[in-house]
Amino acid sequence: MSQEFCFACPRPLDQQETIQLAHGGGGRLMQRLIEGLFVPAFAGGAPRGPLHDSSVVEVREGRLAFTTDTFVVDPIFFPGGDIGKLAVCGTVNDLAMSGAVARWLSAGFILEEGFPIESLCRVVESMQRTAAAAGVQIITGDTKVVDRGKGDGVFINTAGIGLVAPGIEISPDRVRPGDAVLVSGDLGRHGIAIMSVREGLQFEGALDSDCDCLGELVSAICARGAAVHCLRDLTRGGLAAALNEIATAAAVGIEIDESAVPVAPQVAGACEILGLDPLYVPNEGRLVAMVAADAAAAILEIMRAHPAAPQPALVGKVTDTHPGGVELRGGLGGRRILDLLSGEQMPRIC
Amino acid sequence: MKYVDEYRDPERARRLAESIRRLVTRPWSIMEICGGQTHSILRFAIDEMLPKELTLIHGPGCPVCVTPIEILDKALAIAARPEVTFCSFGDMLRVPGSGKDLLTVKSEGGDVRIVYSPMDALRLARENPDREVVFFAVGFETTAPANAMAVAQAARLGLRNFTLLVSHVLVPPAITAIMESPQCRVEGFLAAGHVCTVMGTAEYERLAERFRVPIVVTGFEPLDILHGIQMCVRQLEEGRAEVENPYARSVRAEGNPAARRQVFDVFEVSPRKWRGIGEIPASGLRLRPEYAAFDAETRFGVAHLAADEPAECIAGEILQGLKKPHECPAFGLRCTPEHPLGAPMVSSEGACAAYYRYRRG
Structure with missing residues (x-):
């Protein structure tokens, strides 16, 4: 499928402007939704073969990565993205964090009765555009419709399969004391962008979500081969959650220099006003990398050359003290624990 | 970030800490009143910059922390009612009452919303005339003006579906209670800057004189706090007990008369229970009789609810x-x-x- 692919929303689908229960009922209306919307969008009008219960793909020998994620963002459309873009990027990114190149996705939709078909078209188109840009194909899917009031417009699940090139081993197991800790860009944009829309908060200067596919960036980083030990995309719980998970899984300590962590002024300002810590605010297009210290400078250079890494930075190092814990060195020189939060800083975001 | 970074400058912080070290000749215990200051002190590890002779005591100025358990039980009872939309600041949602918390009530079907201002709750009441909108009015003198304004506006608009569950407390009576306690170890106070922004410093002059204790009006950024500590230590070392205001970029001696007028138009001083401390006379605010129609406790018949604190919590x-x-x-x-x-x-x-x-x- 080409990146220039474009399709016109086939509205009205059978004169309906909103999703009806029958759109998930297995009958004609559902067939029209599949043939009128999903197939033209995802298969470029030409399915890979006759529509069937599952898709079959050819793989040569090697290793596959497989992951799944479900997306329930409110609002569905937000500055810098929408639930469709999020659903593709999220799964592509999860695959990339194992060093896998995403190839095939599934897309499962749970639609609420009454959801505007025009909105569904926009979401589907956004998924297609994002998938094409990331070089991944959406090859199977499913739709269910729930009664009005029993959903929240649209929920999307994507599962993905990616190929892991020989020689790539990316896992918390490989994190070693002395590793450098890098982040690919400034933190907290997604969480604050969502919040600003949801709560009607106005900030000086527009703020877009960082929602983005990191597959190409990871491929570029992985050109450094064995020096790349572990990658993690920073979603719910932000950098703090990712570091805590890695520190626990790898039984190492991590030290972060707070003043080295890039945060956009609008995000920092919003966090100050709302009493939030940007280190815990969700992102949807940022990663943290644990890499061999002697390769850190070169990998930072690779990141700097890549549009998906707008403000890469060396933010800390892996240590052999306090295994399982993350310590933050503050701007004033004091040290404190960077712990997991017991709940969310904000209600449901992604 | 402008107006923040200047107050987090490491070099100036180091110099302030150094000057405090030079001032101190003997052990002193200073209480920061406000929970926001406590949070900053630990977040920026300010206590670790101080000489070991100085002890910082963390005071009762966290509104969430001092809200008594029976007010939470009242909130839970009201929030569980089917006709009620219960609005609260996010922090209160996870505070346990005798049994559950507001998040549990929400998961059981209660309409519990996080709002950022009482005006959001007022808007909900206007937009949903068939719902009983209740705002959980918690806080010190800082949140009282906006809460009072919401009630005054509701009265002007003739809204009958908007009420407040009030748990307002005041700082000076808490300072009095602490100083009168036989176990009191506090020798100096960092007063809460934002409270003084509203209330001014007159009440603190009386407290400083009565208890012979220095009180320094202090902000919330690391340099503000270090500056407050420095001035407090200097007073202690020189044997002075005065009110000083290094937080003049926010606090004037007379406070904010318009905000105060709004508060006392709607609220009156009343006794209040403090969680873990007990009842302190004249330490809180309640709605004036002419605004009784906006009192959620009477509207929903929960005024009689009483509860004991968990025994193990200190x-x-x-x-x-x-x-x-x-x-x-x-x-x-x-x-x-x-x-x-x-x-x-x-x-x-x-x-x-x-x-x-x-x-x-």
């Missing part, structure tokens, strides 16, 4: 500065942010939660 001793959070046998074991025994473990401004988050292990 919140009272923590909030009076008699013990540090990690000296509690339950700290980090039976009492964690996931399963708090008391409110100081819940709010990010609570001393126990701040210790748990920044200092465990």
